[in-house]
Amino acid sequence: MDWMKIVSALALLMFIAFLFPRARDMMKNSPKGTSSDWMSFAIPIVVIILFIMLLIKLV
Amino acid sequence: MNRNISTVAQRAPSALATNKVLRNTYMLLSMTLLFSGLTAAISIFLQMPPMTYLISVIGGMVIAMFVLPRFANSPAGIGIVFLVTGMLGFGLGPILSMYASLPNGGNIITLALGGTGVIFLGLSAYVLTTRKDFSFLGGFLMVGFLLVLLAAVANIFLAIPAMSLMISAVVIMIMSGFILHDTSRIIHGGETNYVLATIGLYLTIFNIFISLLQILGIMGGDD
DSSP states (O other): OHHHHHHHHHHHHHHHHHHHHHHHHHHHHSOOOOHHHHHHHHHHHHHHHHHHHHHHHHO | OHHHHHHHHHHHHHHHHHHHHHHHHHHHHHHHHHHHHHHHHHHHHTTOOTHHHHHHHHHHHHIIIIIHHHHTTSTHHHHHHHHHHHHHHHHHHHHHHHHHTSTTHHHHHHHHHHHHHHHHHHHHHHHHHHOOOOGGGHHHHHHHHHHHHHHHHHHHHHOOHHHHHHHHHHHHHHHHHHHHHHHHHHHTTSOOOHHHHHHHHHHHHHHHHHHHHHHHHHHHTTO
16 A cells, blocks of 8 residues: 555654664764674674575474 | 672672573563463464454554553563564564465474574573673674665565565574574663563564574575
8 A cells, every 4th residue: 555655754754863862873983893792793794694595494 | 808808798689680681681581572472372373364463563663662661660661561462473474474375384484483593592591601891892883784674675565585584584593693682681680670671682583583484484495
């Protein structure tokens, strides 16, 4: 239904407008991560990607 | 020596407070997840129409963004968390009914549910055992989330299945990052309100579940 698409899009746009100032603040105030910090984030993400691929195989 | 003793004495209550926030968060989270399951079952039983999902999500998010923060420090906050999670669970009913009607729908729902649990528990265990500080992820995750929301708005009208798949995959990555970030904030004392911590973690779990359902639904439909 078209009205559902329009309502969904408007709701998402309002959500984006609500989150934008918070995102800007977090960008300014978040501490900078070292390469070791980013690696500690990348490792579990790679594991999750592999896990999702396993789930897809199981469907 | 005296300095060391006073440092230990100061840290002990702080660690206790952090553990209390963590324990309360996980307790409230588990109760809200069970409550969501119950409202989802009621919604399936009542055979609610598809628009229920849209109305529930918009209503739940409006309450979570504008009402909950005002009551987060009072007992009413717990009631509002149950209201939001109950609404989101109720909205899941028509989605679950739609997937259940697919030839391998039961398998897809079970795998999405189990997969979400494994991802959440695995990432939580990773943060709790390593005790790493993931506060550096905050800005990156928020900007990534805004970009993926913009892509989702575009795809509402474009309706490209490959783009849906990509958006769902990126949402899972971003929500996984938020689990690391939020859990690390709790254990490092950055989040002291278990009501807000619970709703944050609940929304990450909800988004991972919906995205996994979509990925498994699209990929499982090839057979």
